[in-house]
Amino acid sequence: MMFALLKISLDMRIKNAVTGIVLLLFFFPLFSFSQTVVFKTVKKSGGNFSSLKTALEAIPQDLVQKNETWTIEIQDEGPYVQDVARIFNKRTDARHQIVVRAASGVTPQIQSFRGVAFQISRASYVTLEGLKFIGERGHGVSVDMSSHVTIKNSIVAGAAYQGITFYRVQSSSIMNSRIYSCNVGIFIVDSAKNQIENNFIYHTFFTGITLGFNASSNLMRNNVLFNNPTGLSIDHSTGVSNQFIYNVMDGGSRGEYFYRIATTIPPQTIFDFNQFNIEQAKLARVGNQEVVSLSQWQLMDQDLQSVEEKRALESLGIDFGVQKVKKSIAKRRGDFSSLQGAVAAMPRNLVAANQAWEIEFEDSETYQEFLSLAPITSPEHTLVIRVKNGQTPRLEALRRDAVMLYGAQYVTIEGLTIAPGAYRGINLSQCRFCVVKKCTIEGVWGAGISIFGGFQNQITENTVRGSAVALELYSYAQANVIKDNIFYRNKAYGITLNSSPMNEISGNILFNNGYFELWISDNGGGTKFIKNILYNEGKWGAVSLENGIPYHAQFDQNIYYVPIGPIGRVGRKEYYSSKGSMFRIFSRKGERSYRMVYTSYPTLGEWQLGTGLDLSSEFKDPQFRSTLLGQEDFRIHPAEPPAPNPPEEESILENNKKDKKEDKEEDKESKDEQNQKDTPQPKKEDKLNQLLRRN
Numbered sequence: 001m002m003f004a005l006l007k008i009s010l011d012m013r014i015k016n017a018v019t020g021i022v023l024l025l026f027f028f029p030l031f032s033f034s035q036t037v038v039f040k041t042v043k044k045s046g047g048n049f050s051s052l053k054t055a056l057e058a059i060p061q062d063l064v065q066k067n068e069t070w071t072i073e074i075q076d077e078g079p080y081v082q083d084v085a086r087i088f089n090k091r092t093d094a095r096h097q098i099v100v101r102a103a104s105g106v107t108p109q110i111q112s113f114r115g116v117a118f119q120i121s122r123a124s125y126v127t128l129e130g131l132k133f134i135g136e137r138g139h140g141v142s143v144d145m146s147s148h149v150t151i152k153n154s155i156v157a158g159a160a161y162q163g164i165t166f167y168r169v170q171s172s173s174i175m176n177s178r179i180y181s182c183n184v185g186i187f188i189v190d191s192a193k194n195q196i197e198n199n200f201i202y203h204t205f206f207t208g209i210t211l212g213f214n215a216s217s218n219l220m221r222n223n224v225l226f227n228n229p230t231g232l233s234i235d236h237s238t239g240v241s242n243q244f245i246y247n248v249m250d251g252g253s254r255g256e257y258f259y260r261i262a263t264t265i266p267p268q269t270i271f272d273f274n275q276f277n278i279e280q281a282k283l284a285r286v287g288n289q290e291v292v293s294l295s296q297w298q299l300m301d302q303d304l305q306s307v308e309e310k311r312a313l314e315s316l317g318i319d320f321g322v323q324k325v326k327k328s329i330a331k332r333r334g335d336f337s338s339l340q341g342a343v344a345a346m347p348r349n350l351v352a353a354n355q356a357w358e359i360e361f362e363d364s365e366t367y368q369e370f371l372s373l374a375p376i377t378s379p380e381h382t383l384v385i386r387v388k389n390g391q392t393p394r395l396e397a398l399r400r401d402a403v404m405l406y407g408a409q410y411v412t413i414e415g416l417t418i419a420p421g422a423y424r425g426i427n428l429s430q431c432r433f434c435v436v437k438k439c440t441i442e443g444v445w446g447a448g449i450s451i452f453g454g455f456q457n458q459i460t461e462n463t464v465r466g467s468a469v470a471l472e473l474y475s476y477a478q479a480n481v482i483k484d485n486i487f488y489r490n491k492a493y494g495i496t497l498n499s500s501p502m503n504e505i506s507g508n509i510l511f512n513n514g515y516f517e518l519w520i521s522d523n524g525g526g527t528k529f530i531k532n533i534l535y536n537e538g539k540w541g542a543v544s545l546e547n548g549i550p551y552h553a554q555f556d557q558n559i560y561y562v563p564i565g566p567i568g569r570v571g572r573k574e575y576y577s578s579k580g581s582m583f584r585i586f587s588r589k590g591e592r593s594y595r596m597v598y599t600s601y602p603t604l605g606e607w608q609l610g611t612g613l614d615l616s617s618e619f620k621d622p623q624f625r626s627t628l629l630g631q632e633d634f635r636i637h638p639a640e641p642p643a644p645n646p647p648e649e650e651s652i653l654e655n656n657k658k659d660k661k662e663d664k665e666e667d668k669e670s671k672d673e674q675n676q677k678d679t680p681q682p683k684k685e686d687k688l689n690q691l692l693r694r695n
Contacts, residue, residue, distance in 0.1 A: 035067055035068070035069055035095065035096070036066070036067055036068045036069070037068075037069050037071065038068050038069065038070045038071070039071050039073070040055055040058070040070070040071070040072050040073070041072075041073050041074075041075050041103075042055045042072060042073070042074045042075065042080075042108075043074070043075045043076050044076055044078070047075055051080070051082070052072075052074065052078075052080040052082065052085050052108075052110060053080075053082040053083075053084075053085055053086075055072050056072070056085055056086060056087055056100075059072075059087070059090060059098060060090075061089065061090060061091065062090075062091040063090065063091060063092050063096040063097075063098070064091050064092065064093055064096045065091070067096070068096060069095070069096055069097050069098075069099075070097075070098050070099070071099045071101070072098075072099070072100045072101070073101055073102070073103050074100070074101070074102055074103065074106070074108040074131070075103040075106065076103075076106060076108065077106055077107065077108055077109060078108045078109045078110065079108075079109035079110070079111055079134075080108060080109065080110050080111070081111050081112065081113065082112060083112060083113075083114070083115060084112055084115050084116050084117070084118070084119050085110055085112075085117065085118045085119070086118075086119045086120075086121065087100075087119070087120045087121070087123045087126055088119070088120075088121045088122060088123060089121065089122045089123065090122070090123040090126075092123060092124055092125040092126070093124075093125060094125060094148070096125070097125040097126070097127065098123065098125065098126045098127070099126075099127045099129070100126075100127070100128050100129070100131070101127070101128075101129040101130050101131075102129065102130030102131055107130065107131070107132045107155065108130075108131055108132065109132045109134060109352065110131055110132065110133050110134070111133070111134035111135075111136055111349075111352075112135075112136060112138055113136055113137070114136070114137055114138050115138045115139070116135075116138055116139040116140075116141070116142045117133040117134055117135055117136070117138070117139065117140050117141065117159075118131075118133055118140070118141045118142075119141075119142045119143075119144075120141075120142070120143045120144075120146055120149055121142075121143075121144050121145060121146065122144075122145045122146060123146055124146050124147040124148045124149065125147075125148045125149075126146070126148075126149050126150075127149075127150040127151075127152070128141070128149075128150070128151045128152070128154060129150075129151075129152050129153050129154065130153050130154060131154045131155075132154065132155040132156075132157070132352070133154065133155065133156045133157070133159075134157055134158050134159075134349060134351070134352045134376075135156070135157070135158050135159025135160060135161070135163065135182060136158065136159075136160070136349070136376060137160045137407065138159065138160060138161060139159050139160075139161050139162050139163075139165060140156035140157075140159040140162065140163040140164055140179075140182065141156060141163070141164045141165070142162070142164075142165045142167075143164070143165065143166050143167070143169050143172065144165075144166075144167040144168055144169065145167070145168050145169075146168075146169055146170075146172070147169065147170040147171050147172060148170075148171050148172060149169065149172040149173075150172065150173050150175070151164060151173070151174045151175070151177060152173070152174070152175040152176050152177060153175075153176050153177065154177045154178075155177065155178045155179075156177065156178070156179045156180075156182065156185075157178075157179075157180055157181055157182070157351050157352055157354075158181050158182065158349065158351035158352060158376055158378065159182035159183060160182075160183060161182075161183050161184070162182065162183065162184045162185075162186070162187040163179040163182035163184065163185045163186060163201075163204075164179065164185070164186045164187070165186075165187045165188075165189075166186075166187070166188045166189070166191040166194060167189050167190060167191065168189075168190045168191060169188075169191040169194060170191065170192055170193055170194070171193045171194065172191075172194045172195075173194065173195040173196070173197065174186060174194075174195070174196050174197075174199060175195070175197050175198055175199065176197075176198045176199065177199050177200075178199070178200045178202075179199060179200070179201045179202075179204075180200070180201070180202045180203045180204070180320075180351075181203045181204070181205075181351045181378040181380065181381065182204055182205070183204065183205045183206050184204060184205075184206050184207050184208075184210050185201040185204050185207065185208045185209060185225075185228070186199075186201065186208070186209045186210070187209075187210045187212065188209070188210070188211050188212065188215045188218055189211075189212035189213050189214070189215060190212070190213055190214045190215065191214075191215055191218070192215070192216045192217045192218065192239070193216075193217045193218070194218045194219070195218075195219045195221070196209065196218065196219065196220045196221070196223060197219070197220075197221050197222050197223065198221075198222045198223065199223045199224070200223070200224045200226070200318065200320075201223060201224070201225045201226075201228065202224070202225065202226040202227050202228065202252075202320055203226075203227050203228070203254075203320070203378065203379070203380050204227075204228045204229070205229070205378075205379075206228075206229060206230065206233075207228060207229065207230040207231070207232070207233040207260070208223075208225040208228040208230070208231045208232065209223075209225070209231070209232050209233070210232075210233040210234075210235070211232070211233070211234050211235060211238045211242060212235045212237075212238065213235060213237045213238070214237065214238070214239045215235075215238050215239050215242065216238075216239030216240050216241055216242065217239070217240070217241045217242065218242045218243070219242075219243050219245075220232070220242070220243065220244045220245070220247065221243070221245050221246050221247070222246050222247065223247045223248075224247070224248045224249075224250075224313070224316065224318060225247065225248070225249045225250070225258075226249075226250045226252050226313065226318075226320055227250070227251070227252025227253060227254050227255065227320070228251075228252070228254065228255065229254050229255065229256045229257075230256060230257050230258075230259075230260040231249045231251075231255075231257070231258040231259065231281075232244055232258065232259050232260075233259075233260045233261075234259070234260070234261045234262065234265075234266065234269075235262050236262035236263040238262075238266050239266065240266050240267045240268045240269070241267075241268040241269070242266070242269050242270070243269075243270045244269075244270065244271050244272075244274070245270060245271070245272050245273045245274065246273045246274065247274045247275075248274070248275045248309075248312045248313065248316065249274060249275070249276050249277070250276075250277040250280075250312065250313050251277065251278075251279070251280035251281025252280060253280065254379075255280040255281030256281055256282065257281055257282050257283070257284055257285045258276060258278075258281055258282075258283050258284060259271070259283065259284040259285070259286075260284070260285050261284065261285065261286045261287070262287070263286075263287050264286065264287065265286065265300075265302070271302045271303045271306070272302075272303055272304060272305050272306060273305050273306060274303055274306040275306065275307055275308075275309040275312045276294060276306065276307070276308050276309070277308070277309065277310050277311075277312060277313070278293065278294065278308055279310060283296070283297045284297055284302075286300075294306065294307075294308055322354055322355065322356050322380045322381060323353075323354060323355045323356070324355075324356055324358070325346075325355050325356065325357045325358070326357075326358045326359075326360070327342050327345070327346075327357070327358070327359050327360070328359075328360050328361075328362045329341075329342055329359060329360065329361045329362065329363075329367075329393075330361070330362040330363045330365075331363055331365045332363075334362055334363075338367060338369055339359070339361075339367060339369055339371055339385070339395070340369050340371065342359045343359070343371060343373060346359075346375075346383070348374070348375055348376060349375070349376040350375060350376060350377050350378075350381040350382075350383065351376055351377065351378050351381045352376070353381075354381070355381060356380065356381050356382045356383075357382075357383050357384070358383075358384045358386070359383075359384070359385045359386075360385075360386055360387070360388050361386070361387045361388060361391055361393040361415075361416075362388050362391060363391055363393060364391045364392045364393055364394075365393055365394075366393070366394045366395075366396055366419070367393060367394065367395050367396070368396045368397075369395065369396075369397065370395065370397035370400045370401065370402050370403070370404070370422075371385075371395075371402070371403045371404065372401070372404040372406070373404070373405055373406070373408065373411075374405070374406040374407050374408060375408055375411065377408065377409055377410040377411060378409075378410060379410055379433075381410070382410045382411070382412070383408075383410070383411045383412070384411075384412045384414070385411075385412070385413050385414070385416070386412065386413075386414035386415050387414065387415030387416060391415075392417055393416070393417065394417045394418070394419045395416060395417070395418050395419060395422075396419045396421065396422075397418075397419075397421070397422045397423075398421045398422065399421065399422070399423050399445070400422060400423055401422065401423055401424040401425075401426075401427040402416075402418045402422040402424070402425055402426065402444075403416070403418075403425070403426040403427065404424075404427045404429070405426075405427070405428050405429065405431050405434060406429045406430065406431075407429070407430045407431065408428075408431045408434055409431060409432045409433045409434065410433050410434070411431070411434045411435075412434070412435040412436075412437065413426060413434075413435070413436050413437070413439060414435070414436075414437045414438055414439070415437070415438045415439065416439045416440075417439070417440045417441075417442075418439065418440070418441040418442070418444060418448075419442070419443075420442055420443025420444065420466070421443065421444070421445075422444045422445070423444065423445050423446055424444055424445075424446045424447050424448070424449075424450050425439070425441035425444045425447070425448040425449055425450075425464070425467070426439065426441070426448070426449050426450070427447075427449075427450045427452070428449075428450065428451045428452070428454055428457055429450075429452045429453065429454070430452065430453045430454045431451075431454040431457055432454050432455050432456050432457065433456050433457065434454075434457045434458075435457070435458045435460070436449060436457070436458070436459050436460075436462060437458070437460050437461055437462070438460075438461045438462065439462045439463075440462070440463045440464075441462070441463070441464045441465075441467065442464070442465050442466045442467070443465075443466040443467060444467045444468070445467075445468060446467070446468050446469065446472075447467065447468065447469045447470070447471065447472040448462075448464030448467040448469070448470050448471060448487075448490070449462065449464065449470070449471045449472075450471075450472050451471075451472070451473045451474075451477040451480055451500075452474060452475050452477065453475045453476055453477055454477055454478075454480075455477065455478040455479045455480065456478075456479050456480065456481075457477075457480045457481075458480070458481045458483070459471065459480065459481070459482045459483070459485060460481070460482075460483045460484055460485065461483075461484050461485065462485045462486075463485070463486045463487075463488075464485070464486075464487050464488075464490065465487075465488050465489050465490065466489060466490065466491075467490050467491070468490065468491050468492050469490060469491075469492050469493045469494075469495075469496055470485075470487030470488075470490045470493070470494050470495060470510075470513065471485070471487060471494070471495045471496070472495075472496045472498075473495075473496070473497045473498070473500040473503060474496075474497075474498040474499060474500055475498070475499060475500070476499055476500060476501070476523075477497075477500040477503070478500065478501055478502045478503065479502045479503065479504075480500075480503045480504070481503075481504050481506075482495065482503065482504065482505040482506070482508060483504070483505075483506050483507050483508070484506075484507040484508065485508045485509070486508070486509045486511070486634055487508065487509070487510050487511070487513065487517075488509070488510070488511035488512060488513065488632060488634075489511065489512050489513065489629075489632075490513045490514060491513075491514045492513070492514045492515055493513055493514070493515055493516055493517070493518075493519045494510035494513040494516070494517040494518060494534075495508075495510065495517070495518050495519070496518075496519045496520075496521075497518075497519070497520045497521070497524045497527065498520075498521045498522055499521075499522045499523045500523070500524065501523050501524060501525040501526050501527065501550075502525070502526040502527070503524075503526075503527055503528070504528040504530075505518075505527070505528065505529045505530070505532065506528065506529075506530045506531050506532065507531050507532065508532045508533070509532070509533045509535075509634050510532060510533065510534050510535070510536075510542075511533075511535045511536075511624075511627075511632070511634070512535065512536060512537055512538070512627075513536070514538070514540075515538075515540045515544075516536075516540055516541060516542065516543060516544040517534045517535075517536055517542050517543065518534070518542065518543045518544070519543075519544045519546070520543075520544070520545050520546060520550060521546040521547060522546070522547055523550070524545075524550035524553065525550050525551045525552055525553070526550070526551075526552045526553065527550050527553045527554070528553075528554045529553070529554065529555045529556075529558065530554065530555070530556055530557055530558070531557045531558065532558045532559075533558070533559045533561075533622050534558060534559070534560050534561070534562070535561045535562075535622065535624075535627075536561075536562050536565060537562075537563060537564060538564065538565055539564050539565045540565050541562055541565035541566040541567060541568055541569060541600075542560055542562050542565070542566075542567055542568055543555075543567065543568035543569075544568065544569050544571070545568065545569070545570045545571065545611075546571045546596070547571060547572070547573070548570060548571070548572055549570060549611055549612075549613070553613065555611075555613035555614045555617070556613070556614055556615060556616050556617060557616050557617060558614055558617040558618075559617065559618050559619075559620060559622050560604055560614075560617060560618070560619050561619065561620060561621050561622060562619075566600045566601055566602045566603075566607075567601050567602070567603060567604050567606070567607040567619075568600075568601055568607055568611070569598045569599060569600045569601065570598065570599050570601075570610070570611065571596045571597065571598045571599075572596070572597055572598075572599075573594040573595075573596065573597075574594055574595055574596075574597045575593065575594045576593060576594065576595065603619070604617065604618075604619040622636060623636055623637040624636065624637070625637055
């Protein structure tokens with residue numbers, strides 16, 4: 001009996017325990033799964049955080065375990081500048097998300113001096129909303145190894161590489177955003193099932209959207225692509241089932257192709273219901289085949305429901321304009337009284353400000369100042385510093401570079417005069433697409449114009465005299481154009497190239513520079529030296545090729561006038577044992593010693609035969625109007641008037657008139673001839689000699 005009662009009691013306890021567990025499991029979600037929403041503010045002053053980077057670092061690594069959703073709201077414009085704003089390696093899910101957004105009425109600016117403005121890595125369910133990402137010299141937003149990421153109502157501008165990158169990203173979206181003045185607008189690689197919708201993508205340097213390796217099942221819909229060299233680029237290894245539908249494409253001034261497909265169109269790719277303005281760009285390039293018109297493209301079963309619409313952008317009312325800002329410099333009545341004051345008022349990042357600036361000198365005063373600048377610009381967001389017609393302002397910058405541009409692009413310096421005493425006149429360091437035009441530089445300590453690295457700059461119509469070197473290019477300054485300049489009476493060289501290939505030098509006058517007019521050392525491959533005038537009255541000569549003839553160099557149609565020195569010389573390294581040598585040694589620790597040995601070519605013919613260069617060039621005095629010291633005038637003397645026509649080339653009418661006058665004289669001479677038949681006669685004169693004798 002007792003045992004039975006104990007058994008009943010134990011059963012009741014087990015039953016109650018099970019009931020308790022069931023009730024606990026039933027009611028636990030009502031309490032334990034009540035989510036914590038963490039709301040934090042970022043503001044330069046007065047927020048929970050004054051730094052965006054610090055706020056992001058405060059997000060827990062495992063939001064699921066902590067049962068939290070984080071919202072970070074930025075409440076002022078910023079800018080927020082850091083190495084990179086990063087959300088990295090966070091455990092999230094559909095109920096535990098991260099949102100970084102702008103407060104109502106502001107557009108916070110997030111940027112990095114290098115690298116990526118914002119990075120999301122191994123962190124899904126993240127939303128970025130209402131922000132402005134400035135790529136500067138790197139990327140805008142980079143997302144990798146993530147899913148369910150949303151970027152919306154935002155701006156990405158000025159990225160030197162990609163505006164937005166998806167790498168191994170799934171089921172994410174880019175929506176209602178503006179992406180402009182980037183190298184590539186959106187780059188998608190090894191990613192699938194993403195949506196690119198309702199965006200404006202414009203003014204890119206290369207492509208609007210690029211689908212790279214293994215990009216599959218991505219939807220690109222209702223976007224506007226304007227003024228991109230290529231609208232949509234598809235790599236040779238792109239995946240299948242991508243859709244490009246209901247988009248508006250206008251090539252603008254930069255447009256080349258709407259579609260550029262590396263090899264063949266990937267399977268199940270759909271292009272349709274799009275609108276094209278085909279005034280500028282061609283429709284497609286597939287492999288090596290160009291497709292010019294929509295009708296030709298439709299014959300390939302593509303864009304069958306698409307249409308041509310020239311006024312599509314106008315009908316949408318979209319403004320892609322850039323604000324033009326013009327400011328003047330003058331000691332009196334200018335917007336600014338100094339160049340430094342004008343530049344200080346200009347936004348450093350013109351792309352972010354969506355402005356293009358022009359600064360103009362309006363007087364001929366002397367400005368004792370220098371310019372050092374590293375602006376962020378683009379083909380639409382340019383900076384021009386010029387001189388008003390008829391004015392000649394001078395910059396005096398003692399023992400400094402008068403104008404120093406670092407990492408700049410699309411900057412024009414025009415018409416400035418650099419006074420003696422500066423270290424360098426105009427220094428382009430790692431610049432590209434910059435222009436130095438119609439400037440006068442005299443008596444600087446180093447190079448009048450210096451190009452360190454960089455590429456595709458233009459140096460045109462400048463005058464450099466009395467400096468150490470007129471123009472120097474070094475450290476792989478490539479593909480620059482040096483044209484129509486006058487470099488004369490500089491102490492050492494006219495133009496020097498050191499490890500700088502593929503530059504074009506044409507139409508320049510190089511006159512009486514101290515040693516050589518052109519000096520090339522190391523890698524000068526692909527140099528084009530064409531239609532220049534080299535005039536050197538010294539003993540050194542015109543050209544020195546220090547380490548042999550550069551490969552693929554083109555020298556031709558030049559005029560040489562070197563009455564004393566050789567046309568040129570070609571050097572080579574001769575290695576030898578340095579023990580007891582009297583020669584100058586060029587060596588470093590662990591390297592063999594060598595001396596330079598030169599082959600000199602005294603005449604143009606010997607130069608042509610020995611080097612294979614300048615086969616159509618000439619040796620002659622170019623006949624400048626004046627070569628007197630201080631009175632140089634490099635205009636060419638006008639050609640001599642043509643000599644009068646010789647008598648035999650006179651008109652038939654004039655000859656007929658002369659013949660009538662000569663008839664009577666000929667009758668008289670015929671009688672004399674009859675009387676002299678027995679006398680030996682001189683050889684009969686031809687018509688030319690008769691006319692010359694009678695005249």
